[in-house]
Each structure stands twice: as structure tokens, then as C-alpha cells.
Amino acid sequence: MKHVYERNDHGGTDRSALSTLDRSPGTRRAHLTWKNVDHERVVRDVTVRLSMASTAAEACRWTVTALARYAPATISVLLQVHDRLRCIAATGAWQVFSAVPPKSGIVGRVYASGVGATVVDVTADPDYLPLRPDVTAEICVPVRDPQGRPIGVLDLQWSGPVDLTPWRETADRLAERLGARIAALGGPPAESRSEKLLRHATAMTAAPTDWDLLTAALTAAREVSTLSTAVLVLAGRHGPRVGAPATVPTEWEARVRAALADAPTTQLDRLVARAHRYGAAYTLGEAGCPPTEEHLALARAGVRTLVSVPVGPPDDGGVLLVADERLLHPDPTTVNLMELLAGQAWAALERLRTLAQLREQASLDPLTGLRHTGTFGRRIAAATPGRTALLAIDVDGFKSVNDTYGHQAGDRLLVGLARALEAALRHGDELYRTGGDEFVAVIEVAHPDEAVRIAERLTGAARRTGRTISVGVALPLPGEPADRTLHRADQALYTAKHQGRNRVHLSTP
Incomplete structure (x- = not known):
């Protein structure tokens, strides 16, 4: 024998309608079935509530409240407010999303497409937004204004066995009435x-x-x-x-x-x-x-x-x-x-x-304050063929300074030399420290002779500090990778050292 009870507005039950006690032989468990719902009555009750609403938010709240008396589901109404679907009303659930970006989740998909969804297994739908772990099925339908434009969604989620077919038809009818009432009240609430x-x-x-x-x-x-x-x-x-x-x-x-x-x-x-x-x-x-x-x-x-x-x-x-x-x-x-x-x-x-x-700190050498290899790589990648010259610079005899006077003296030498080389360069030229005693200058020139003159100016500046440098000069060729140009500048530097140091050598194609 089955007895039917109805949930009241406070989440309890009324003996006048829905809940069952199955006393068939061998079974003494009480459980909810909600199978004998009068869907026409559901629509009538919600419609009556809607007619009394004085604001769009109130219309949403009363729709959810009335529907919750009959549907053992997590129910929510989300309306478009500015650039998001914002939850205007919902039944008690473990979690309620306050706002959902358009096209996110099943609700966003339904709103964006204007096509309702009946999902019999939420675990199989990649768009499902989990609200509680026991949800098994979901019905989501668009809420439209009288012109047919979606203004939000009505969403129902179940955590037990349910015949979704009649509920989908009821949800569609209620969403239509809700949309008409919201439009009559001036549309969705404005963004606060x-x-x-x-x-x-x-x-x-x-x-x-x-x-x-x-x-x-x-x-x-x-x-x-x-x-x-x-x-x-x-x-x-x-x-x-x-x-x-x-x-x-x-x-x-x-x-x-x-x-x-x-x-x-x-x-x-x-x-x-x-x-x-x-x-x-x-x-x-x-x-x-x-x-x-x-x-x-x-x-x-x-x-x-x-x-x-x-x-x-x-x-x-x-x-x-x-x-x-x-x-x-x-x-x-x-x-x-x-x-x-x-x-x-x-x-x-x-x-x-x-x-x-x-x-800025990550792009600077902590000792000399010059830019180092990270920014240098990006700079030479943008070199202009025939116009950008790379000057590979090496301090002559630097190892002997470290070995004789110690690394602190070597550090002081590098700092002083860096300042002297910077001062000898023109405005817009860039100097990088690429290794222990290795530097590279990137300069814009009109022809190779200009690059050589600037390199010789650098050797003169170094001599005034009491040290000498060797410089290799290379200009990028059309279609030549930046690392190949740098390699040619390094080869020219080694040639300058082999020729006696304290001099400049230009790499030729």
C-alpha cells in the first residue's frame, strides 16, 4: 500500500500529497517516489504566484518556491545580468553558483544556444557544473522574453530516480510564463x-x-x-x-x-x-x-x-x-x-x-648593472641585416687579474670597464654582459666602417682604465640566423687576440 505526501515550503512534508511507504512483503523501507505529481497543478500554482510578483527577482523566487513543493530537485533561476548569468533564486543546496560566465556549464550552453537540455546522466556531460555529489540528472530550459530572446535559464537537478519526460514539458511551460512575467515587470534586474x-x-x-x-x-x-x-x-x-x-x-x-x-x-x-x-x-x-x-x-x-x-x-x-x-x-x-x-x-x-x-632585476647583471643574456637574445633576434652590428668584446688577460689579486679585484675591474664602455657608446647603443669577462655591444650603423670606428673607440676607452680589450665585429647577412652572426663576431674576436690583442677585427662574409 502506498501513501502520498507533499513537501511544504519549509522543506518538510504535508500528508496531503507525496512520499511513500512501501509495505509489500519483505520490504519495510520508507522512501520518496514523487511519481504521482499532478503537473497541471504545478503549472497552475506557479502561474498564480507569478501574477502576484512585483519585481523580476520576486517572480524568480516565487517560481522556485512554488515548484519546490512538487519537485524533489535542486532548482535555480539564472538571468543575464551584464556579462554573466547571475543566480536570482534557488532552493537550498550544498552549493549555489552566484554567477556563471556565458557558455559555461550546461546552463551557459542552454542560454547561449536557446535550446533546452535533458541530461539523464550528468557524469557523461562534460559541461556539468557539480553542485552536490549525489546529482544524477538535470533539466535546463531557456527563459525567453515574449520576442523569443533568451534572458536566462530555469535549471532543475535530481539526485534520485525520476521520470524526466513530464518534468521537461512542465519546465518549458513554466519558463515561458516566467519569461513573460519578467518582461512585463521591466526585464531582468539591473546590475547592482x-x-x-x-x-x-x-x-x-x-x-x-x-x-x-x-x-x-x-x-x-x-x-x-x-x-x-x-x-x-x-x-x-x-x-x-x-x-x-x-x-x-x-x-x-x-x-x-x-x-x-x-x-x-x-x-x-x-x-x-x-x-x-x-x-x-x-x-x-x-x-x-x-x-x-x-x-x-x-x-x-x-x-x-x-x-x-x-x-x-x-x-x-x-x-x-x-x-x-x-x-x-x-x-x-x-x-x-x-x-x-x-x-x-x-x-x-x-x-x-x-x-x-x-x-628589471631579472634582466640586469647584478655585478655591472648591464643587461644580460636573456634580453640580449631577444635584441639580436630583431637585428636588421646590413644595419645592426654585433661587437664581441673580451678583456685581455683577465684571468691573471683574478689569479694574482683575487676575484674582488676582478669584479672591480669589470664594473669600472663596464662604465667606461657604456660612456664610449652612442645614445641608443646597447651593451650586454654575456659571460665572466665577455661583453657584446649591439649598435645600429650605416656601413661596416662605422662599426669598426665605434669598436676602436671602445678599445681606447678600455686603455684609459689601464686595461685592454679585443673586439670582433660582425654585421648580420640577409637570411642569417642571429646566433650565426654572433658566432662570426666571436671568431673575429679570436682573430684579434691571435693578432696580438688590444685591437679590432671585422668579420667578412
């Missing part, structure tokens, strides 16, 4: 300001350069604050400077930037110092209230509403200014979001600066 900030924070973290980072930060400031312009005033060697615009500025935004750029350095200093001393501030944009002295330039440019937020430390940071020519009333929440944004932007900027310093 905190969600915008999170999205922009991700873009700032991924920014590869300072320019990209500042662009992302200023774009975020405008979009999250809803004010029309954003400017960063950052510390510089000669005082505060106005950061570059995120995009081509509007006429008014250009006027604000120009006013700050033309303002006396002392005024910008006070603007930055005020923010760091007293913290973030904002105007209420009320007419008849005179600005403080450090804000005069902004007021003359037409700023009527302003949020001012400190960025970074007082001695190395600056201030984020978010402004508008309209008379508006920012609230403390807006200021708090700008403070979070400024903190994230500075942290990302510090990360980029640290990475740049590490890259």
Missing part, C-alpha cells in the same frame, strides 16, 4: 553597484600595464558612482600630476582636466593633502555654497558635485576625484564604494610596479 565594482575590480587585477589599470579604474569610478567624469591626481617627481583620461574625454571632462593641469602645484598639493589628512569627502551640490581654496579650479571648470577619495599612502599616492556638472546628492554608500575602488586600484598598481621591478 557592488556587482559593477566587483566586475571592474577583476579588470583592474588583470590589467597588464599602468595605462590599462588607470583606464579601468577611471571607467569603474564613473560607472559605479554614476557621475560623469573621474580624474586621478597622483604624486610625481615634480609634484602631483593629472592622470591620463580613460577614454576620449567629453568637452566638459576635458575642461575639468585642463583646469587641474593648469592649477598651481601648491593647490594640487593641498587637494591631495586634504584627502589624506581628513579622508574621503563629498559635496551635496547645493548652490550658493562657496568652495574651499583647493577646489577653486574645479569650481571654475563647472564642477557642482564632487567625491574626493585618497589613493595610496600620503607621500606616494594621490586622490581620486569623481565629479559632475549637475547638482546631485551623493550618499555615503557612493563614497564607500569609491574608497573600495581606490584601495583596489592602488593595490593593483603596486603589484604592477613590483612586477616591473622584478623583471
Whole structure:
């Protein structure tokens, strides 16, 4: 004999509908079957709930709540919000994805294609996003607006035996009604300001350069604050400077930037110092209230509403200014979001600066400060045939210095020689340390004789330090690999040494 009970809204059961107790001979186990669901009743109950919803989010929540009374499944509704599918409502589950990138998982696939999916075995579907370990089957259907455009998905996941065929038809019908109700209520919910900030924070973290980072930060400031312009005033060697615009500025935004750029350095200093001393501030944009002295330039440019937020430390940071020519009333929440944004932007900027310093250290020889083999390899790979000369340089008798006076004396010799050779080169020529006492200069020349003259200038510079060098010169040939050119320069160097050292030899084809 079987008795049917129905789950209530709190996850329990009502004796009026669904759960079974199988008392057949030899069996005394109680288990859920949910086989006798009246699907027409499911659709009616959800439809009634939908008609009472006053917002899109409420429509989603009530759909999930009503459906959960009949379906022993993990249920969720995800709608397109900006560039992601964001979970608007879901039943209790071990895990719920707050947002899913488009085309990710079964839900993303269904949304992107507009074609529903009935998955009888989730382990066999490579797109399945695991929420709980006992899920076996999934139904996902697109939620469309009345014009047939997908705006989200309705997703149901089961962890026990279920006849998916009637549930798929019910899910399609409910998704159609949900889409129509959401459209009638104005469409999916707008992205909140905190969600915008999170999205922009991700873009700032991924920014590869300072320019990209500042662009992302200023774009975020405008979009999250809803004010029309954003400017960063950052510390510089000669005082505060106005950061570059995120995009081509509007006429008014250009006027604000120009006013700050033309303002006396002392005024910008006070603007930055005020923010760091007293913290973030904002105007209420009320007419008849005179600005403080450090804000005069902004007021003359037409700023009527302003949020001012400190960025970074007082001695190395600056201030984020978010402004508008309209008379508006920012609230403390807006200021708090700008403070979070400024903190994230500075942290990302510090990360980029640290990475740049590490890259610079990795590309420099720690003894002489010259670039070494890693950057040298990339440089000679870009050599121009007939125009780029490689000068292989070796210190004459260097081993005897180490053997006689020790390695510290040898190190001092190399440092002094590196400085002398750098000073003898022209602007734009590059000097690399490629080994113990081996150097290579990469120079751009019009003809081989010019390369020889520069090499002879290097030998003269070395002699003035009390040492001598031998130099081999080679110019890349058309189609010649860079390592072959370097090999010819080395061979020319050995020839110079065999000819008596302290001289230059040019490699000929």
C-alpha cells in the first residue's frame, strides 16, 4: 500500500500529497517516489504566484518556491545580468553558483544556444557544473522574453530516480510564463553597484600595464558612482600630476582636466593633502555654497558635485576625484564604494610596479648593472641585416687579474670597464654582459666602417682604465640566423687576440 505526501515550503512534508511507504512483503523501507505529481497543478500554482510578483527577482523566487513543493530537485533561476548569468533564486543546496560566465556549464550552453537540455546522466556531460555529489540528472530550459530572446535559464537537478519526460514539458511551460512575467515587470534586474565594482575590480587585477589599470579604474569610478567624469591626481617627481583620461574625454571632462593641469602645484598639493589628512569627502551640490581654496579650479571648470577619495599612502599616492556638472546628492554608500575602488586600484598598481621591478632585476647583471643574456637574445633576434652590428668584446688577460689579486679585484675591474664602455657608446647603443669577462655591444650603423670606428673607440676607452680589450665585429647577412652572426663576431674576436690583442677585427662574409 502506498501513501502520498507533499513537501511544504519549509522543506518538510504535508500528508496531503507525496512520499511513500512501501509495505509489500519483505520490504519495510520508507522512501520518496514523487511519481504521482499532478503537473497541471504545478503549472497552475506557479502561474498564480507569478501574477502576484512585483519585481523580476520576486517572480524568480516565487517560481522556485512554488515548484519546490512538487519537485524533489535542486532548482535555480539564472538571468543575464551584464556579462554573466547571475543566480536570482534557488532552493537550498550544498552549493549555489552566484554567477556563471556565458557558455559555461550546461546552463551557459542552454542560454547561449536557446535550446533546452535533458541530461539523464550528468557524469557523461562534460559541461556539468557539480553542485552536490549525489546529482544524477538535470533539466535546463531557456527563459525567453515574449520576442523569443533568451534572458536566462530555469535549471532543475535530481539526485534520485525520476521520470524526466513530464518534468521537461512542465519546465518549458513554466519558463515561458516566467519569461513573460519578467518582461512585463521591466526585464531582468539591473546590475547592482557592488556587482559593477566587483566586475571592474577583476579588470583592474588583470590589467597588464599602468595605462590599462588607470583606464579601468577611471571607467569603474564613473560607472559605479554614476557621475560623469573621474580624474586621478597622483604624486610625481615634480609634484602631483593629472592622470591620463580613460577614454576620449567629453568637452566638459576635458575642461575639468585642463583646469587641474593648469592649477598651481601648491593647490594640487593641498587637494591631495586634504584627502589624506581628513579622508574621503563629498559635496551635496547645493548652490550658493562657496568652495574651499583647493577646489577653486574645479569650481571654475563647472564642477557642482564632487567625491574626493585618497589613493595610496600620503607621500606616494594621490586622490581620486569623481565629479559632475549637475547638482546631485551623493550618499555615503557612493563614497564607500569609491574608497573600495581606490584601495583596489592602488593595490593593483603596486603589484604592477613590483612586477616591473622584478623583471628589471631579472634582466640586469647584478655585478655591472648591464643587461644580460636573456634580453640580449631577444635584441639580436630583431637585428636588421646590413644595419645592426654585433661587437664581441673580451678583456685581455683577465684571468691573471683574478689569479694574482683575487676575484674582488676582478669584479672591480669589470664594473669600472663596464662604465667606461657604456660612456664610449652612442645614445641608443646597447651593451650586454654575456659571460665572466665577455661583453657584446649591439649598435645600429650605416656601413661596416662605422662599426669598426665605434669598436676602436671602445678599445681606447678600455686603455684609459689601464686595461685592454679585443673586439670582433660582425654585421648580420640577409637570411642569417642571429646566433650565426654572433658566432662570426666571436671568431673575429679570436682573430684579434691571435693578432696580438688590444685591437679590432671585422668579420667578412
